[in-house]
Amino acid sequence: MTAASLLHPLLALVLAPLLPGIANRVKARVAGRTGAPLLQTYYDLARLLRRGAVYSRTTTWVFRAGPTLSLAAVLVALLIVPLGRWKAPLAFDGDFVLFAYLLALARFFTVSAALDTGSAFEGMGASREVQFSALAEPALLVGMGAVAAGTGGLSLSAMLAGPSATAWSATGPALALVAAALAAVFLCENARIPFDDPNTHLELTMIHEVMVLDHGGPDLAFVEYAASLKLWVLGAVVVGVLLPSFGASDVLDALAAAAALPVLAAGTGLVESVTSRLRLVRVPQVLAGAGALSLLAWLLVRR
């Protein structure tokens, strides 16, 4: 763990709330509105931290601990994700499996807090969220396996160091397939259209929002901050798979990857503006399709 390797986590901690702001701004612009300011998420976090929270009498310590533990899991996941060729502080062989499980842990704490409220509403959102994540995880893990087989490294810092031109030219189609599968997983895990609408207020259509409906004050601030960090972390993985390494210097690569993340957020905003949310029976089929793409990529790389 060098001082330079801590730069990425610090950058992420400061810049992560910018990504949802960019996505919302792009959505507003495409819809013809001006939209909220880019720094709106920062203002929201500051406002929420100043407030107090109200806890229902049916909840227990699980409800209070949920957002904190979920944010802690995402922070640890941040410590194993590289940016460009800047290695992650806690990189080790096989840490991509830990990455998937840390995301699952964050989701587990959120779901537990939702179920702790005793409301059927949150239970419905929890069951949907867990169903979709159960189908997205094979796509994520097999896709990471394909990238590991393609680049020959077993640590995220080696796999996402930026595919050099020669390494991936032989398996170009596999790269496209993995990128498509990881993009689907990125949208599903971050509760974006076409899997979930982050702006919906209709009870019938909420999945992620309904789980965090009862949190307020600092708890809600943690939840929103954890969501922004999850966007950054999964975005760094997607960008790491797609972005080629320029080979010049580590700093240039890292800056290029850091600049690609707002572009990815803008792309998310565009996708949200252009498509609509899928019917709920269609979501498992799309996720199964993403899993099939990952499997195909792995089979292509393996031979």
Added chain:
Amino acid sequence: MRTGVDALMILLVLTSLLLLGSSRLRACTRIVAVQGVALGFLPALMPGGVEGAAGAHSLLLAAASILLRGVAFPWLLLRAQRDAGVRREVEPFVGYTTSVLVGTLALGGAVELGSSLPLPGPVASPLLVPVALFTASTGLFLIVSRRKALSQVLGYLVLENGIYTAGVGMARDEPLLVEMGVLLDVFVGVFVMGILIFHIRREFDHIDADQLSVLRDEA
């Protein structure tokens, strides 16, 4: 040329998976048409494909293949659909998510089996035999798991696509003769099946193959 063949194989796999998960009959017909057109380019991409007299034969086969699979078969099937006036949904026995998962398993099995088969000669790409096996098994699965007679015809076409892939990829001498013969058989088959479907619909008011096994008398 190897990357061209590889790209075609990936396109075949993606269209087969799409067919397994699609619920609209017209969309399925168009996907099979895309598969056929893509396969029409396969003889031209084979090594030693487009030079000399054999090259002219390959181009002729490719053009005939594209015309028949990409234009004639979809036209016949879309016309049969329109004349029969059936509901445009596929109505499967096995659900769409399960179908895609079965397809994924079949892909894994086909790759395992296809890479361990001893082949008579060198093939253009190690993906060729596995993808041919996968496409053929997708076609068979579609025939077995779909209720409507039209979907079964589409499954038959996909099966034939898989066999064609294996044939063009591995045939040494006179692939033209064999493939033209098979293409003619398939054309006649689809033509007759289209007419059959129209008559079935007219007689029984549905094209549900499951119900055709029950005989009823008028009294």
